Amino acid sequence: MSALTLQRQNDQSTAHAQAEHAAEVAQYLSFQLGGETFAMGILNIREILEYEYLTEVPLMPDFIRGVMNLRGAVVPVIDLALRFNRPRTELGRRSCVVIVEVDDPETETQQLIGILVDAVHEVLAISEQEIEAPPQFGSKLRTDFIAGMARVDNRFIVLLNVPKVLSVEEITLLASLREHPEGGGPGELPVVGDAAQ
């Protein structure tokens, strides 16, 4: 049902865009996570796959669900719900892995990361005027994870800030804190608190 509504909005905004500022319209993929709908820009998305077997990697933070074989490349898969500090994503019939390209500023390379979501809905064209700045509080999500709030059919959908959510740097840091429990001095503790908030 919600898919239908979104589709309608989608058409409207496309028409709107053609009339005025075609350049300001960007496309977003909307997907289901827990009971919520999120969206992210499609430019970073490589492909969407059905959930397959994952190999768990020990000694890593929980939100790294494991690694999968993507035509010969080994790609880590992240449980976004756990990353957002929500209950673990249970696998269902519509579970999907969205493969995203992420820049790693440290090594200046692109990394493929898979994200595990409950279901994928559709691609939305959302014009810039329909996007609000992230609220300062009250969104139940770290504000730096939010790129903006898109007004779609009188509801707000969170547009994710993918580079932040899948920051290789931050994930590595979390992983190393886990692996070297005695390594984190008091100075690093706030980072942990922040990340796991």
Add this chain to the structure above:
Amino acid sequence: MSIEAGLQAFIDEARELLQQMEAILLDAETAQADAEVMNALFRTVHTIKGSAGLFALDAVVAFTHEVENVLDQVRGGTLALSDTLASVLLRCHDHLEAMIAALGRGGQMPDEAAGAALLSELHAHAALSPSQAARTAPAQTAPATADPEQHDWLLYLGLSGDLLHHGIDPAALLRYLASQIRIVQVLPLPQNWHGTGGFDPEHNYLHFALHLQGNTSREQLLDVFEFAREGSCILACPVAEASPYLQAIAAETPPDMLAAASTAWQQLGWSPQVQAAPRQEEPEASGTPVAAENGPATVKKSKPAEKSGESHFLRVEAEKLDTLINLIGELVIAGAAGNLLAKQAGSSSLLEWSQGISNLIEQIRTGALSMRMVQVGEIFNRFPRVVRDVAKELGKQIELKISGADAELDKSMVEKLGDPLMHIVRNAIDHGIEPAEVRLARGKPAQGTVQLNAYHESGSIVIEVSDDGGGLNRHRILQKAVDRGLISADAQLAEQEIYALIFEPGFSTAEQITNISGRGVGMDVVRRSIEQLRGMITIESELEVGTVFRIRLPLTLAIIDGFMVKVAESVFVVPLEAVVECVELPPEMHPDDSSNCLNLRNELLPLLRLATFFDLKPSTSDKRNVVVLQIGDRKVGLVVDVLLGEFQTVIKPLGDLFRSLKAIGGSTILGNGQVALILDVNELVQYVVMRESARYGLEKDRDPQLAALPGK
């Protein structure tokens, strides 16, 4: 080819030539080199100069020109290649190398003053002022190669019409020729222009025939016209040999050129005895109108020595090869999957087919991997120079022996092995080899020996650096380690453990810090680099007799022999080289909280329970196995559920996300498409040790906030 690509090609070529030059110079220091080698030496510099001229790299041309002059004298025998001269030449080589490197980076050229200083030093050795060098050198060369029979020369220059377009002025060439040899007569021969309009001032309409007198060789004459060769036909021979020469080259030279040369030479006073030969060729060959382009073939033919050392290699971009090897890795996996399916289908013909495919894939993989293999000699080759320089700096006499340079290992490893080896060799010379007086007092020859050796041993390659120096002083190492607080004063250490101390950061037993070594940086870097290559380094040493550093490395980083084990639902791969044996875990030791040590034939074996350690789901199997691993000189037992057996596997990196995860070395894809993790057993054990000590440490003296950190 764009200018940039051309320049890159020039830089590559120049580097190769410089390497050759260095090798020759180093050889020449030890053995008396023959004329052929000296010619080769001259040619390296000459070719660099020539190519640099094409790119208008004036600084390089000017510098190489002077060096070339001196080398020309050496080649002519008027100047002996003494030790000191070779030294200066080696420094000139370095300067050139720096220039070329600067070109490659697009950076600043090295200091011109330094170059000028080198040149004046060079001239001092050659006992010639710079201005004289060019003129006098050939004249002095002459008597050495005196051969009265070859005094009169005939030259025919069938210069290309495009010569001027290429920026080459025939007049300049002739002037230069005149500085090299006496020109008796020049006969200009106008070509293809009949004095009626349409004159293109940028087109070369002239061929030349020359009569020369002097002692020279065909090679020298052709060298003069090195840059004019393209599209031109240049013939040179002594008057006495003109007829046979024309006959000999008739097949590969355009007939009109031959005829023109023959006629022109007759005008210069040559009387052909066997005139018929070239003419006979004419009717047959007149069917090939593309005259000028065939020219260079003649010229190349006459310089066979130049390329004789070149073997038949293809240059392939490393990246292309890597892509190919990756693909073959995929093929291996896909093949294994096919094999599995065939087994499941139970069809014998299908199984046979898939076996056939597997065999082929195996061969392709071996072949592809062998393409990545290079000889260790590639790194060994730079050491004669290093040893020589370091030895001179320290005033020691060192002989370097190299053996096993043809042992092969992966290209990527060769690149990473250079620096650690360099450290070890420098250390060996500086700390290992004693000063000559001490050596003599100890009854050893004054000249120290450093030996580099490589050989294959059971699927790995071993590289040894040995010296016949003073050996490692165990007491001093222990003392130093106690002083630095690395070990307690009453610690009892095995021999290997003591030696391993020298790999600690900042550890140095040298009493004096020198330029070369003694700062205590280096050996820790050495160990780290070797470990990154999944290798091991061990030391054998006897006081006053010598030391051997032994580096053991896997042949390739891309593939390992693995041993697959299953723990709960997860499959792990253990490097086979670490596995010593497998035993069954006695049932009374199954519970995870029971004792963590096993009595293995009266040897204490600490057990590492992978399931507990990795927080895996509890296993349902009622059988447990222990994989006994050799880590350094200790043994560790890995408790797993099922042993799945040996498995050759392609390593896939896990990616940056897991870079903090040291205990897992990589991953691999199994035949069924699932990913299995490869354990890095060294790191795994280190991590366990660290975590245990941290846990007990935490309970005692850390504050509760820290103890509550995640992952604890």
